[in-house]
Amino acid sequence: MEDKSLPLVEVHDVSMRFNLAQEKTETLKEYVVKLARGKLMFNEFFALKNVSFSVKRGEAVALIGRNGSGKSTMLKVIAGVMYPSTGSCTVRGSIAPMIELGAGFDLDLTARENIYLNGAVLGFDRAYMNEHFESIIEFSELRDFIDVPVKNFSSGMIARLGFSIATEVRADLLVVDEVLAVGDFMFQQKCMKRLERMLSQGTTLLFVSHDSNAVRNLCDRAIWLDHGNKRADGPADEVCTAYEEAMRAGNA
Amino acid sequence: MSTRSSQLSVYWQHFLKYRPLIRELVSRDLKVKYRRSFLGYVWSILNPLLMMILQTIIFSYMFRSNIPNYPLYLLCGNTLFTFFNESANMGLLSIIGNAALIKKVYIPKFIFPLSRVCSSFVTMSFSLAAVLLVMIFTGSPLYWTILLFWVPLVFELMFCCGFALLLAALTVYFRDMQHLFSVLTLGWMYATPLFYPLEQLPGFAQKLMKLNPMYHYINMFRNLVMYGNVPGPNTWIACAVSGAGMLLIGLLVFRKLQRNFILYI
Numbered sequence: 307m308e309d310k311s312l313p314l315v316e317v318h319d320v321s322m323r324f325n326l327a328q329e330k331t332e333t334l335k336e337y338v339v340k341l342a343r344g345k346l347m348f349n350e351f352f353a354l355k356n357v358s359f360s361v362k363r364g365e366a367v368a369l370i371g372r373n374g375s376g377k378s379t380m381l382k383v384i385a386g387v388m389y390p391s392t393g394s395c396t397v398r399g400s401i402a403p404m405i406e407l408g409a410g411f412d413l414d415l416t417a418r419e420n421i422y423l424n425g426a427v428l429g430f431d432r433a434y435m436n437e438h439f440e441s442i443i444e445f446s447e448l449r450d451f452i453d454v455p456v457k458n459f460s461s462g463m464i465a466r467l468g469f470s471i472a473t474e475v476r477a478d479l480l481v482v483d484e485v486l487a488v489g490d491f492m493f494q495q496k497c498m499k500r501l502e503r504m505l506s507q508g509t510t511l512l513f514v515s516h517d518s519n520a521v522r523n524l525c526d527r528a529i530w531l532d533h534g535n536k537r538a539d540g541p542a543d544e545v546c547t548a549y550e551e552a553m554r555a556g557n558a
Numbered sequence: 559m560s561t562r563s564s565q566l567s568v569y570w571q572h573f574l575k576y577r578p579l580i581r582e583l584v585s586r587d588l589k590v591k592y593r594r595s596f597l598g599y600v601w602s603i604l605n606p607l608l609m610m611i612l613q614t615i616i617f618s619y620m621f622r623s624n625i626p627n628y629p630l631y632l633l634c635g636n637t638l639f640t641f642f643n644e645s646a647n648m649g650l651l652s653i654i655g656n657a658a659l660i661k662k663v664y665i666p667k668f669i670f671p672l673s674r675v676c677s678s679f680v681t682m683s684f685s686l687a688a689v690l691l692v693m694i695f696t697g698s699p700l701y702w703t704i705l706l707f708w709v710p711l712v713f714e715l716m717f718c719c720g721f722a723l724l725l726a727a728l729t730v731y732f733r734d735m736q737h738l739f740s741v742l743t744l745g746w747m748y749a750t751p752l753f754y755p756l757e758q759l760p761g762f763a764q765k766l767m768k769l770n771p772m773y774h775y776i777n778m779f780r781n782l783v784m785y786g787n788v789p790g791p792n793t794w795i796a797c798a799v800s801g802a803g804m805l806l807i808g809l810l811v812f813r814k815l816q817r818n819f820i821l822y823i
Contacts, residue, residue, distance in 0.1 A: 409661075410662075428663070
């Protein structure tokens with residue numbers, strides 16, 4: 307299999323370019339209007355600019371930065387959802403993405419059916435999901451609603467179910483994007499405990515959050531992204547403090 | 559060459575890893591389709607039967623074609639064409655319809671059009687019960703060749719998979735496809751001998767018809783099921799070439815275009 311001594315994630319000189327005009331020109335009329343105004347070819351936007359870093363096995367790394375600084379884009383590149391415009395990104399292992407909880411749910415199906423569907427989205431078959439079905443239900447505390455269509459769930463309930471599924475399946479790398487904000491306080495505590503337990507068992511974590519306390523608690527290292535540039539990379543506490551000070555000084 | 563073959567093996571491994579997903583998506587499609595309808599799966603048999611009765615009434619009066627066992631003739635053509643129509647229409651929307659998921663989780667994207675075609679195929683398999691019912695009801699003779707009924711269906715399945723992949727990929731870039739295609743599919747339906755015999759067309763149109771893959775699948779199916787003939791080599795070649803060719807084209811175009819889907823959905 308893979309060499310365990312190599313870093314689990316290697317991000318090498320990744321830039322991500324979006325063509326803003328391209329995304330908006332969907333009809334011929336808009337196209338002609340934009341062509342006439344000469345606006346078609348501009349609006350290049352770099353969400354990430356030459357970012358490099360690597361993550362070792364068992365590490366817990368946080369990505370911090372303001373809204374629109376490229377954190378989520380970075381996670382999507384790592385999760386394999388987007389291809390970088392230049393540079394390369396290698397992940398040597400399996401990924402459990404939690405970029406949005408319940409992204410794979412079909413609202414017309416019941417919670418039970420969605421557990422199997424979401425498991426399959428993550429690459430697990432029925433037998434595997436059967437084995438873990440009980441503990442998913444147990445953790446999500448949704449036993450009474452198991453045969454209710456998900457469209458009748460509250461957003462908190464959907465998040466619970468999504469979190470329970472994503473953390474129940476085994477993966478080398480867990481990618482978490484600001485998903486713990488939903489759910490009540492008790493459930494957040496429970497989620498934190500589960501993440502800590504997974505970390506102690508050797509899962510690698512990539513974590514995006516605006517909650518500095520959560521970052522300090524969970525992660526030993528933080529990477530600060532600022533307008534697509536890597537601004538700092540180091541021990542979580544130091545980077546968080548620097549980030550908070552810069553924010554206060556209006557310099558972030 | 560070696561990189562290409564290793565790439566292909568990666569695709570194959572993805573296919574194997576995500577086979578449970580195809581299964582789940584197909585079962586989702588079927589569940590959602592008939593959820594909360596009173597008759598449920600019965601509709602997939604009842605619907606073609608009602609359609610057949612309607613068309614038999616209309617066309618028997620309008621065209622007065624002297625096709626023996628006209629209801630069965632209609633039903634055979636309709637069953638196969640509905641499968642094509644449904645899988646093309648659902649495949650067309652399969653990528654843009656699953657945009658939310660594709661943006662969040664890595665999944666090999668060809669899964670979506672393929673699972674849609676598979677669910678249409680399953681629906682069609684139920685509809686074959688309607689064909690059998692009509693055969694018994696109208697006292698149509700049973701030939702041994704009926705055992706080969708699945709052969710044209712397999713060719714058609716290949717064709718539909720390729721076509722759905724092609725349409726799904728193109729629709730991401732040209733949303734106009736969905737509006738254009740509804741006209742195209744109607745034209746295609748009239749250009750396929752579903753409710754008229756091929757012989758009724760003028761000579762040049764009969765020659766043109768040989769370019770319509772749907773004609774060959776339906777023709778082969780009718781020959782095997784209704785007339786007890788095993789069609790000649792030309793039909794076999796036409797079916798195999800159009801099926802495999804479309805599958806190949808679909809896969810190649812899809813592979814080429816899928817990389818930038820994320821920027822357009």
